[in-house]
Amino acid sequence: MISKSQEEYLKTMYILQKQNGDIRVTDIANKMECTKPSVNKVLKNLKDNKLINYETYGKIELTDEGIKLSKKILEAYDIVYVFFKDVLNLENENAKKEAEKVKSVLSDVAINKLAKYVHKALDLNDLSCDYDINNERCRTCERISLRDFTK
Amino acid sequence: MISKSQEEYLKTMYILQKQNGDIRVTDIANKMECTKPSVNKVLKNLKDNKLINYETYGKIELTDEGIKLSKKILEAYDIVYVFFKDVLNLENENAKKEAEKVKSVLSDVAINKLAKYVHKALDLNDLSCDYDINNERCRTCERISLRDFTK
DNA sequence: CTATTTTGTTAACTCCGGTTAACATTATAT
DNA sequence: ATATAATGTTAACCGGAGTTAACAAAATAG
Numbered sequence: 296m297i298s299k300s301q302e303e304y305l306k307t308m309y310i311l312q313k314q315n316g317d318i319r320v321t322d323i324a325n326k327m328e329c330t331k332p333s334v335n336k337v338l339k340n341l342k343d344n345k346l347i348n349y350e351t352y353g354k355i356e357l358t359d360e361g362i363k364l365s366k367k368i369l370e371a372y373d374i375v376y377v378f379f380k381d382v383l384n385l386e387n388e389n390a391k392k393e394a395e396k397v398k399s400v401l402s403d404v405a406i407n408k409l410a411k412y413v414h415k416a417l418d419l420n421d422l423s424c425d426y427d428i429n430n431e432r433c434r435t436c437e438r439i440s441l442r443d444f445t446k
Numbered sequence: 447m448i449s450k451s452q453e454e455y456l457k458t459m460y461i462l463q464k465q466n467g468d469i470r471v472t473d474i475a476n477k478m479e480c481t482k483p484s485v486n487k488v489l490k491n492l493k494d495n496k497l498i499n500y501e502t503y504g505k506i507e508l509t510d511e512g513i514k515l516s517k518k519i520l521e522a523y524d525i526v527y528v529f530f531k532d533v534l535n536l537e538n539e540n541a542k543k544e545a546e547k548v549k550s551v552l553s554d555v556a557i558n559k560l561a562k563y564v565h566k567a568l569d570l571n572d573l574s575c576d577y578d579i580n581n582e583r584c585r586t587c588e589r590i591s592l593r594d595f596t597k
Numbered sequence: 598c599t600a601t602t603t604t605g606t607t608a609a610c611t612c613c614g615g616t617t618a619a620c621a622t623t624a625t626a627t
Numbered sequence: 628a629t630a631t632a633a634t635g636t637t638a639a640c641c642g643g644a645g646t647t648a649a650c651a652a653a654a655t656a657g
Contacts, residue, residue, distance in 0.1 A: 300644070320605055333645055335606060352605065352652060383559040393556045400547040408534040451614070471635055484615055486636060503622060503635065603654070611646070621636070627629095 297344050299399040302368050303327065304337045305346055309357060309365035318355040372398045374410045382416045448495050450550040453519050454478065455488045456497055460508060460516035469506040523549045525561045533567045 297305070307326045311318045323334045338355065341347045346361035348354075357365060376394035379385040385393065401409070448456070458477045462469045474485045489506065492498045497512035499505075508516060527545035530536040536544060552560070 298643080321603085329644090330646065331605065332607080332647085336644075379556065379559075383556070383563055385556060385559055389553075389555065393552060396551040397548055400551055401544060402540075404540065405530065405534070405536060405544045408530075408536055412534055449613080472633085480614090481616065482635065483617085483637080487614075599657095601654100601656080604652080606651070607649085609647090609649105611644105613643090613645105614641105615643105616641070617639090619637085619639105621634100623632100623634070625630100625632075627631100 297341070297346065297364075301337055301340060302364070303395070303399065304334070305341060305357070305361060305365055306368045306372070308347070308355065309362065309369070312357065318357075320355075368398075371401070371406045374398075374406060374413055375401070377417075378409060378413050382413060448492070448497065448515075452488055452491060453515070454546070454550065455485070456492060456508070456512060457516055457519045457523070459498065459506065460513065460520070463508065469508075471506075519549075522552070522557045525549075525557060525564055526552070528568075529560060529564050533564060 304323065304327060307323055308318045311322050311326065315322065320331050320334045320338075323337075324331045327334070338347065338349055341361070342349050345358055346364060348356045348358060372394055375398040376390055379393050379397075380387060380390035383390075398406075455474065455478060458474055459469045462473050462477065466473065471482050471485045471489075474488075475482045478485070489498065489500055492512070493500050496509055497515060499507045499509060523545055526549040527541055530541035530544050530548075531538060534541075549557075
């Protein structure tokens with residue numbers, strides 16, 4: 296099992312892949328606001344956990360497993376972010392920061408409850424929606440998605 | 447400045463004082479699910495931060511400063527707990543656990559927003575309420591208070 | 598094609614929050 | 628009053644997550 300901190304790195308790598316087409320140590324360090332050696336440690340660990348493929352000085356790639364987990368993490372982040380931003384009306388940058396922290400700490404059960412609640416609170420309720428953090432994004436969630444990292 | 451982890455200890459000590467009339471290392475360790483030496487370290491640190499009075503083998507007491515901070519921490523916990531339990535309808539024990547974690551991570555700004563939101567969500571809205579985490583508990587909050595630790 | 602800059606890696610270290618093992622002190626039971 | 632049990636303390640250690648300093652490799656600019 297991987298730590299919450301490491302999940303953040305994985306998520307960042309997933310986003311970088313989408314944004315840049317590749318994943319570079321320096322970029323990860325920048326996004327995560329840490330040093331390159333820290334990134335290196337994480338790479339080692341994520342590799343051991345079969346979430347990325349990577350050889351020294353070589354290309355970094357998420358495995359299928361890694362992609363799946365990233366998506367789940369992003370899903371959770373989205374929900375919490377939307378809650379802070381659109382339900383609590385926190386200022387955008389603030390909402391992002393809080394979401395980052397809170398998401399890292401919530402159980403799947405709580406995330407799911409929150410997701411359902413956000414649906415309702417934003418009047419996006421859709422009876423056919425059967426949202427679950429471990430499943431694919433539902434159509435309602437799709438509408439509030441932040442998932443397009445390419446722009 | 448004290449860490450979030452240490453805040454938990456302080457809060458626990460405040461509650462123990464209310465519940466038992468005194469604060470003992472063993473009791474803290476039990477509540478915090480840690481060992482006694484861990485507690486000792488925390489005591490040392492809280493003392494350095496003037497949040498408790500304490501001499502080796504002596505009585506542990508919160509300072510005025512310590513009490514003030516404890517109340518603030520508890521306030522924050524209450525808000526988050528009530529949100530999980532009464533707004534998201536999480537099962538009680540679960541709500542406690544999540545609240546513990548989430549509260550430790552939220553900024554004052556976010557806690558305040560959440561507090562106001564909880565007011566509204568629970569239809570306890572009171573126009574005269576000017577809730578702020580750094581102030582005394584407002585009357586509305588009073589109603590959903592969990593603050594009576596003596597029973 | 599070589600010199601230089603950028604990028605990535607390694608090793609040794611720090612800090613935090615916890616641990617175990619051993620010991621000191623205090624409380625209690627007879 | 629003393630033996631025993633309970634409680635509290637200390638020292639030495641661990642692992643996670645980060646750091647700096649030094650170096651190796653790769654990319655790039657002339």
